[in-house]
Amino acid sequence: xxxxxxxxxxxxxxxxxxxxxxxxxxxxxxxxxxEGTVVLDQLLSSRQFRPTALLVLRNRLAGLSDLLSRVPRGxxxxxxxxxxxxxxxxxxxxxxxxAHGEEEGVRPTPAELTASAxxxxxxxxxxVGIANHDNVGAIFRNAAAFGxxxxxxxxxxxxxxxxxxxxxSVGTVLRMPWARAGSGTELLASCREAGYxxxxxxxxxxxxxxxxxxxxxxxxxxxxxxxxxxAELLKGMETVRIEMExxxxxxxxxxxxxxxxxxxxxxxxx
Amino acid sequence: xxxxxxxxxxxxxxxxxxxxxxxxxxxxxxxxxxEGTVVLDQLLSSRQFRPTALLVLRNRLAGLSDLLSRVPRGxxxxxxxxxxxxxxxxxxxxxxxxAHGEEEGVRPTPAELTASAxxxxxxxxxxVGIANHDNVGAIFRNAAAFGxxxxxxxxxxxxxxxxxxxxxSVGTVLRMPWARAGSGTELLASCREAGYxxxxxxxxxxxxxxxxxxxxxxxxxxxxxxxxxxAELLKGMETVRIEMExxxxxxxxxxxxxxxxxxxxxxxxx
Numbered sequence: 299x300x301x302x303x304x305x306x307x308x309x310x311x312x313x314x315x316x317x318x319x320x321x322x323x324x325x326x327x328x329x330x331x332x333e334g335t336v337v338l339d340q341l342l343s344s345r346q347f348r349p350t351a352l353l354v355l356r357n358r359l360a361g362l363s364d365l366l367s368r369v370p371r372g373x374x375x376x377x378x379x380x381x382x383x384x385x386x387x388x389x390x391x392x393x394x395x396x397a398h399g400e401e402e403g404v405r406p407t408p409a410e411l412t413a414s415a416x417x418x419x420x421x422x423x424x425x426v427g428i429a430n431h432d433n434v435g436a437i438f439r440n441a442a443a444f445g446x447x448x449x450x451x452x453x454x455x456x457x458x459x460x461x462x463x464x465x466x467s468v469g470t471v472l473r474m475p476w477a478r479a480g481s482g483t484e485l486l487a488s489c490r491e492a493g494y495x496x497x498x499x500x501x502x503x504x505x506x507x508x509x510x511x512x513x514x515x516x517x518x519x520x521x522x523x524x525x526x527x528x529a530e531l532l533k534g535m536e537t538v539r540i541e542m543e544x545x546x547x548x549x550x551x552x553x554x555x556x557x558x559x560x561x562x563x564x565x566x567x568x
Numbered sequence: 569x570x571x572x573x574x575x576x577x578x579x580x581x582x583x584x585x586x587x588x589x590x591x592x593x594x595x596x597x598x599x600x601x602x603e604g605t606v607v608l609d610q611l612l613s614s615r616q617f618r619p620t621a622l623l624v625l626r627n628r629l630a631g632l633s634d635l636l637s638r639v640p641r642g643x644x645x646x647x648x649x650x651x652x653x654x655x656x657x658x659x660x661x662x663x664x665x666x667a668h669g670e671e672e673g674v675r676p677t678p679a680e681l682t683a684s685a686x687x688x689x690x691x692x693x694x695x696v697g698i699a700n701h702d703n704v705g706a707i708f709r710n711a712a713a714f715g716x717x718x719x720x721x722x723x724x725x726x727x728x729x730x731x732x733x734x735x736x737s738v739g740t741v742l743r744m745p746w747a748r749a750g751s752g753t754e755l756l757a758s759c760r761e762a763g764y765x766x767x768x769x770x771x772x773x774x775x776x777x778x779x780x781x782x783x784x785x786x787x788x789x790x791x792x793x794x795x796x797x798x799a800e801l802l803k804g805m806e807t808v809r810i811e812m813e814x815x816x817x818x819x820x821x822x823x824x825x826x827x828x829x830x831x832x833x834x835x836x837x838x
Contacts, residue, residue, distance in 0.1 A: 436823070439820065442813065443812040443813060445812075445813045506834070508834060541834055542713040542830070543713060549826065550706065552823070553706070553710060556819065556823045563812065564776070564777070564811055
C-alpha cells in the first residue's frame with residue numbers, strides 16, 4: 299500500500315481542488331475531477347491525462363490497494379473519514395475516491411485526429427452544439443464501445459472534462475482521442491479532408507441504417523435534440539434514418555448515436 | 569384561453585402538490601408531477617392518467633394556449649410569476665409548466681399486458697431490479713420509439729411515476745401500457761405464458777442481434793448495470809450479445825435496450 303496522508307480537518311488547504319466540486323462544476327476551472335474506481339482506472343491508464351492528487355475514504359483503502367499501487371510516485375493520496383469527505387466535496391460522496399487530474403502535453407487538432415482515425419479505418423463522432431453534460435458523456439461511452447477513432451466537438455458543445463460528463467462517460471473521455479475546437483463547418487472540412495463519408499441522422503433521412511452498408515469509414519454528425527444540425531451543415535451530407543414508430547418525435551442523441559455506431563460496427567465486421 | 573387562477577402568495581395552500589417537488593421526489597407520494605409541455609401533452613392524451621391541477625408561468629401562458637385548451641373542465645390552471653413558481657417548486661423551474669396528475673381506474677396486470685402485446689405481435693421490455701430513475705425513464709422512451717407493446721417492472725425497480733423517470737421518458741410512461749408487480753421470475757412466467765421468446769443481453773451471449781432474426785415476438789429482460797440478471801432467471805432464456813470493442817465493460821442498460829429494440833424493429837419490418 300502506498301503512503302497516505304490523513305486529512306483530519308476539512309478546511310485543510312490541500313483539499314482546495316476537491317472543495318464543493320458539484321457547484322464549481324458549472325464555472326469551469328483548470329484540471330478536472332475523476333470520481334470512482336472505474337474512472338480512476340481510466341485516468342491511471344491515460345497517456346493524455348495524469349492525476350495530481352487523490353482523496354480516498356478511509357474504509358475503502360484496503361479494497362483500492364491495486365488501483366492505488368498504480369498511482370505515480372509523488373502524487374499525494376489523501377485519506378479522510380466519511381463525514382470529512384462529504385464536507386469537502388459538498389455532497390454525500392458514495393464513490394469513495396476522488397482524483398484531481400490535469401492534461402499533459404498538447405491536445406491534437408481535429409485534422410490530426412481525423413487523419414489517424416481514418417488510417418485505422420475507424421468511424422469518428424462529431425458533436426455540434428451539444429451542451430448537455432450527460433449527453434456528451436454518453437456519446438463518449440458509446441463511441442468507445444463501438445470503436446470510434448475519435449470524438450470531435452465544436453466549441454459550443456460541453457467540455458468533456460466537466461465532472462458529470464467524465465462520470466457518465468465512465469471515464470472514456472480520458473482514454474478516447476478527442477478535440478474540442480472550431481465550428482461544425484470546420485469539423486466537417488476536417489472529416490472530408492481525411493476521406494470520411496459524412497452522415498447525419500434525420501427522421502426524413504434518405505436511407506436506413508441497413509442500407510448504409512460498410513463502404514468506407516463514416517463520420518457521424520450529431521446535433522442537439524430539438525434544434526438538430528443546421529441546413530448549411532446538412533447540405534451534402536448523407537442522411538440516415540433510424541426506423542421507429544411514426545408518432546415518436548426522436549431518440550436521445552447519445553442513444554441514436556449508439557444505434558448507428560452499433561450498426562456500423564456490425565456492418566464493418568461482417 | 570381557459571380560465572386561470574393567479575397565485576400571488578407562494579405559501580398558498582393550493583400549491584401544496586407542487587411544493588418542493590425535487591426533494592419530495594425521493595419519498596414517494598400519491599399522484600405524480602409532469603413537467604414541461606411535451607410531458608403535459610402526453611398526460612392530456614392518456615387514458616390511464618389525468619391531470620388534477622396545473623401551475624403555469626405567466627409569461628408562457630400565450631404560447632401554451634393550445635395545450636391548455638385541452639385541459640379538462642374543472643381542473644384548475646394556476647398562474648404564477650417566475651420567482652413565485654421557483655419558490656413553490658423549490659428550484660429554478662425553466663420548463664414553465666407543471667401538472668399534478670393521478671391514475672384513473674385499475675392498472676392492468678402483467679399477464680393482461682403480455683397477452684394484449686402478444687396479440688399485436690409487439691415485443692415487451694422487462695426491467696428487473698433497475699432502481700435508477702433515469703434508466704427507467706430512458707427504457708420507456710426507447711420502448712415507445714420501437715413499438716414495444718408493454719413495459720413490465722419487478723417491484724425492486726424504480727416506480728415509473730417518479731418525477732425524473734417521467735421527465736427522462738419524455739412522458740411515455742403516461743402513454744405506454746405498463747405494470748410494476750411481482751418478481752422477475754413471475755414476470756418471466758407471464759411472458760412465457762403469452763408465448764414470448766425470452767431474451768437477455770450478455771457479453772457472452774450465444775448469438776448476435778443479427779442472428780436473432782424476427783421469429784416471433786420477443787420479451788427483452790434487462791438487469792441492473794453491474795449486477796445483471798440472476799443465474800436462475802437467465803436459465804432457459806436466449807442470450808444475445810451486442811458486438812462491441814473487447815475492452816469495453818458494458819453499455820448503459822437503456823442504451824443497450826435501444827440497440828436491441830431497434831434491431832428487432834428493423835428485422836420485424838423487413
